[in-house]
Structures are given as C-alpha cells and as structure tokens.
Amino acid sequence: MTKEPSGAAADEEAKPLPLEGVRVLELGSLIAGPYAASILAQFGANVVKIEPPGTGDPLRRWRKMHNDTSLWWYSQSRNKKSLTLNLKDPDAQAIVHKLVEESDIVIENFRPGTLEKWNLGWEQLSAINPSLIMIRVSGYGQDGPYASRPGFAAIAESIGGLRHLAGYPDRPPVRAGVSIGDTLASLYGVIGAMMAMHHLKVNGGKGQYVDVALYEAVFGVMESMIPEYGMFGFVRERTGASMPGIAPSSTYRSRDERYIVIAANSDSIFKRLMNAIGRQDLADDPELTHNDGRAKRSDELDEAIEAWTSSHNLADALTVLENAAVPASGINTAADIFEDPHFRAREMITEQPLPGGGEISLPGIVPKLSATPGTTRWLGPGLGEHNIEILEGLGYSAADIQALKDKDVI
Structure with missing residues (x-):
C-alpha cells in the first residue's frame, strides 16, 4: 500500500x-x-x-x-x-x-x-x-x-x-x-x-x-439541454442507463449478476465490439456503419450485446473487450476501487x-x-x-x- x-x-x-x-x-x-x-x-x-x-x-x-x-x-x-x-x-x-x-x-x-x-x-x-x-x-x-x-x-x-x-x-x-x-x-x-x-x-x-x-x-x-429545447422544444428526459441517439452505449448484465458498461459509440469501436462478441453480421451491416443508423436500431444492438454479456462472467467479458480495444468497465464499489491496481499505481x-x-x-x-x-x-x-x-x-x-x-x- x-x-x-x-x-x-x-x-x-x-x-x-x-x-x-x-x-x-x-x-x-x-x-x-x-x-x-x-x-x-x-x-x-x-x-x-x-x-x-x-x-x-x-x-x-x-x-x-x-x-x-x-x-x-x-x-x-x-x-x-x-x-x-x-x-x-x-x-x-x-x-x-x-x-x-x-x-x-x-x-x-x-x-x-x-x-x-x-x-x-x-x-x-x-x-x-x-x-x-x-x-x-x-x-x-x-x-x-x-x-x-x-x-x-x-x-x-x-x-x-x-x-x-x-x-x-x-x-x-x-x-x-x-x-x-x-x-x-x-x-x-x-x-x-x-x-x-x-x-x-x-x-x-x-x-x-x-x-x-x-x-x-x-x-x-448540462451539455446540450438548453440548445435542444431552444431550437426544437425538446425536453431531455430520464433514460436510465442508455444514451438515446448514441449507440451502442449502455449497461449490461453479466452471467455472475454484475453490471458492465460498454461504450462502443464510434464507428470503428462498434465494428470491433461486434466482431469480439461473434456478431460479424452486425459489424458488416451497412445500415449500422454510422451512429445515426445504429441509433435507429439501438434496442436490437442492446439485445445482441446483453445476450453475449449474460453468457460471460464480468472478468472474462472485460478481458475479451480489453483485447478488442473496446471501452468497458464493471461498475466499481468502494471495495473494487480499493483493490484496483491502477488506482494504487497512480x-x-x-x-x-x-x-x-x-x-x-x-x-x-x-x-x-x-x-x-x-x-x-x-x-x-x-x-x-x-x-x-x-x-x-x-x-x-x-x-x-x-x-x-x-x-x-x-
């Protein structure tokens, strides 16, 4: 220590x-x-x-x-x-x-x-x-x-x-x-x-x-909350763990009943994620090449991702995603942070x-x-x-x- x-x-x-x-x-x-x-x-x-x-x-x-x-x-x-x-x-x-x-x-x-x-x-x-x-x-x-x-x-x-x-x-x-x-x-x-x-x-x-x-x-x-309302009358609402209009980026359950946050909302990271979870069909789908297309099918993408995470323990899922250079993390408690080697190293x-x-x-x-x-x-x-x-x-x-x-x- x-x-x-x-x-x-x-x-x-x-x-x-x-x-x-x-x-x-x-x-x-x-x-x-x-x-x-x-x-x-x-x-x-x-x-x-x-x-x-x-x-x-x-x-x-x-x-x-x-x-x-x-x-x-x-x-x-x-x-x-x-x-x-x-x-x-x-x-x-x-x-x-x-x-x-x-x-x-x-x-x-x-x-x-x-x-x-x-x-x-x-x-x-x-x-x-x-x-x-x-x-x-x-x-x-x-x-x-x-x-x-x-x-x-x-x-x-x-x-x-x-x-x-x-x-x-x-x-x-x-x-x-x-x-x-x-x-x-x-x-x-x-x-x-x-x-x-x-x-x-x-x-x-x-x-x-x-x-x-x-x-x-x-x-x-508060980011774009006021410009969006001023121009479009759009009132941003609670969305839980997801980010509407930005996909895929959400919280998913693992096999060992933990939670994993995956943020694959750039075009190249999305492809790497889909290939890592065995969904090359989605990686190669032209409608999903850019965020606007993925946002329209965010529910489908979240289902595909959680089907994969729910079949892996958190630690194993994180290893796969790290090897694929996909931003991801478990949701740390104080106990997790206390034992994390990166926190200690820095x-x-x-x-x-x-x-x-x-x-x-x-x-x-x-x-x-x-x-x-x-x-x-x-x-x-x-x-x-x-x-x-x-x-x-x-x-x-x-x-x-x-x-x-x-x-x-x-």
Missing part, C-alpha cells in the same frame, strides 16, 4: 508546491466553500479555516467517525489550519480583518448578506486589502430574485436540471450518489480564483470577487497515520502536475489546533489570547 510521507511520497514532498506563498482564509462550513479551500491546500496554499468555538464545522461529525471525528473531515480538511472565532463578535471580526490584510484569497459560503451583517462583506474586506480575491459560494448567487434563499447541493441539482435526468423514466428522479452540486461549485470557485489571480498578476489593479451559485455550477455542465489511494494510532485511506490528489504535484502534508486539524500559532503571528500576547478565550471569542 502507498504510504506518505515515506518513499516516493517523501520525494514528492521535496518538490515545490505550485501555490506555496498563497494565503487563503476560509470562512464557511460543510462542502461547497471548504472543498475549494481543500483543493488549494493540497497544492501548497496556506489555508486558515475559521470555525465556531466549541462546535466547529458540522462536517466534523458527518458520516463515519473515528474517535469522535469524521473520516470525511480528515480528508477534506487536510493541510488546513484551524482557528476558532465567533464571527458575530466584534473582537473576532477584528481578527478576521487582520488576517485579510495578509490574505490573497477569502472563501465563504454563507447566505448572501450574512457576512455583511458581521462587517465582513466584500466591500469591507476589499477596502482593507484592495488586492483581495474572494470566492463567494451560495445557492443562487449574490443577486437575483432567489439570492436570499438557502441552498444545498440537492436543491441546486434539482433547479439546475440534473435531478430531472437522473434515474429511469418510470420512477421518481434520484440523486447522483454524492453532493455533486457542491463539488462542482468548488471547482468553479477554484477556476475563478486562479483566473482572477492571473489577471491581477498581469494587469495589476484591484482584486475581484468570484460569484459561484450552486445551481449555476450544475446548470453549466497513488489515487494513499494511507496516512491517524491521531492515536491506525491509518486512514485518503483519495489521491487531482490533477497530477508533473513538476509541482500536490501532496497531503497533514490530516484535518483538531478544533482550534492553530489558535495560538495564528494569533501570536498577528501580534496577540498570551494574555490577549486568554482574554479572547474567556470572552468566548475563540
């Missing part, structure tokens, strides 16, 4: 990190804002995460726990420093102002208007640091008729069109399985911040804020020691940079673990820090 920080991983840590020197202040909780900060932290940014005193980010207690701390927390909050602040308190706001003076990026995912009530909105913070870049993640964006509504990924996936397409046509819509609306918004936030940083470096001037709406992050990846699963003993398996870092790859330097921190370090760095004395603690500011 791949372990850090020894061996190859130690060599990785010796390489420069692309965001070294970039200072990030994270104001927010759960996924959409904090995941954006997590990506920046994995590539070397110095991320200070602000958490409520006593309770911390609710993610600390989401899903499976280890010694009263969520495994998800350890993963998403890796490489961050934890500072507890009651943001409603003026003394805490003053600390944030000091941090902003030396920050490059601030990330927040409160409902629009919340930070403004606490003297921490864009106008206030950009006046303190004119070069500041602020990622603002919310359900519906910073303006518009829905701006004040609360929003979570599930709602964004619904209003943005994704949920309508997820599942089978004869059943209610389903979720994607993960909070994809949150993570998409985080990715857009990081992209926006990198573009804003580049603009600032090249053109100078002032910083800017990046307005990311969860529903827009989902809507932005360090997409790594092990880190846990506080108090034992190990945690973490997802590897994406994307992979050849010269300055990201790394896991430490796991998600304890609540307020870096209070003294950060506050002393801002000039607070031990007596000052104790006074803040006594007032429940930190």
Whole structure:
C-alpha cells in the first residue's frame, strides 16, 4: 500500500508546491466553500479555516467517525489550519480583518448578506486589502430574485436540471450518489480564483470577487439541454442507463449478476465490439456503419450485446473487450476501487497515520502536475489546533489570547 510521507511520497514532498506563498482564509462550513479551500491546500496554499468555538464545522461529525471525528473531515480538511472565532463578535471580526490584510484569497459560503451583517462583506474586506480575491459560494448567487434563499447541493441539482435526468423514466428522479452540486461549485470557485489571480498578476489593479451559485455550477455542465429545447422544444428526459441517439452505449448484465458498461459509440469501436462478441453480421451491416443508423436500431444492438454479456462472467467479458480495444468497465464499489491496481499505481489511494494510532485511506490528489504535484502534508486539524500559532503571528500576547478565550471569542 502507498504510504506518505515515506518513499516516493517523501520525494514528492521535496518538490515545490505550485501555490506555496498563497494565503487563503476560509470562512464557511460543510462542502461547497471548504472543498475549494481543500483543493488549494493540497497544492501548497496556506489555508486558515475559521470555525465556531466549541462546535466547529458540522462536517466534523458527518458520516463515519473515528474517535469522535469524521473520516470525511480528515480528508477534506487536510493541510488546513484551524482557528476558532465567533464571527458575530466584534473582537473576532477584528481578527478576521487582520488576517485579510495578509490574505490573497477569502472563501465563504454563507447566505448572501450574512457576512455583511458581521462587517465582513466584500466591500469591507476589499477596502482593507484592495488586492483581495474572494470566492463567494451560495445557492443562487449574490443577486437575483432567489439570492436570499438557502441552498444545498440537492436543491441546486434539482433547479439546475440534473435531478430531472437522473434515474429511469418510470420512477421518481434520484440523486447522483454524492453532493455533486457542491463539488462542482468548488471547482468553479477554484477556476475563478486562479483566473482572477492571473489577471491581477498581469494587469495589476484591484482584486475581484468570484460569484459561484450552486445551481449555476450544475446548470453549466448540462451539455446540450438548453440548445435542444431552444431550437426544437425538446425536453431531455430520464433514460436510465442508455444514451438515446448514441449507440451502442449502455449497461449490461453479466452471467455472475454484475453490471458492465460498454461504450462502443464510434464507428470503428462498434465494428470491433461486434466482431469480439461473434456478431460479424452486425459489424458488416451497412445500415449500422454510422451512429445515426445504429441509433435507429439501438434496442436490437442492446439485445445482441446483453445476450453475449449474460453468457460471460464480468472478468472474462472485460478481458475479451480489453483485447478488442473496446471501452468497458464493471461498475466499481468502494471495495473494487480499493483493490484496483491502477488506482494504487497512480497513488489515487494513499494511507496516512491517524491521531492515536491506525491509518486512514485518503483519495489521491487531482490533477497530477508533473513538476509541482500536490501532496497531503497533514490530516484535518483538531478544533482550534492553530489558535495560538495564528494569533501570536498577528501580534496577540498570551494574555490577549486568554482574554479572547474567556470572552468566548475563540
């Protein structure tokens, strides 16, 4: 198993990190804002995460726990420093102002208007640091008729069109399985911040804020849904495992009651697939030479393919298709991924020691940079673990820090 920080991983840590020197202040909780900060932290940014005193980010207690701390927390909050602040308190706001003076990026995912009530909105913070870049993640964006509504990924996936397409046509819509609306918004936030940083470096001037709406992050990846409706009035619907108009591409059952996804929707791959499953008649059929002809006979093709897959165990079917250079895969569970040699070879699963003993398996870092790859330097921190370090760095004395603690500011 791949372990850090020894061996190859130690060599990785010796390489420069692309965001070294970039200072990030994270104001927010759960996924959409904090995941954006997590990506920046994995590539070397110095991320200070602000958490409520006593309770911390609710993610600390989401899903499976280890010694009263969520495994998800350890993963998403890796490489961050934890500072507890009651943001409603003026003394805490003053600390944030000091941090902003030396920050490059601030990330927040409160409902629009919340930070403004606490003297921490864009106008206030950009006046303190004119070069500041602020990622603002919310359900519906910073303006518009829905701006004040609360929003979570599930709602964004619904209003943005994704949920309508997820599942089978004869059943209610389903979720994607993960909070994809949150993570998409985080990715857009990081992209926006990198573009804003580049603009600032090249053109100078002032910083800017990046307005990311969860529903827009989902809507932005909905492919041709809107052009098709705008021109033809066509409403895309749920289609289960198939891709209407693109054939063959679907999910098929194997003899050992597993599922195999086969995507043979290019002309040359289709021929290779048909020859591999012993259907040269279909490979040579002139009506099936191109996708438009195959789409008209997609049911026939799916029946032929499943007749073959249902007579083979999954592993055997995959071997045949790999030898024929046909894109195919089983549908992996976490157990399948954990044992997959390709994931291990590319360090997409790594092990880190846990506080108090034992190990945690973490997802590897994406994307992979050849010269300055990201790394896991430490796991998600304890609540307020870096209070003294950060506050002393801002000039607070031990007596000052104790006074803040006594007032429940930190």
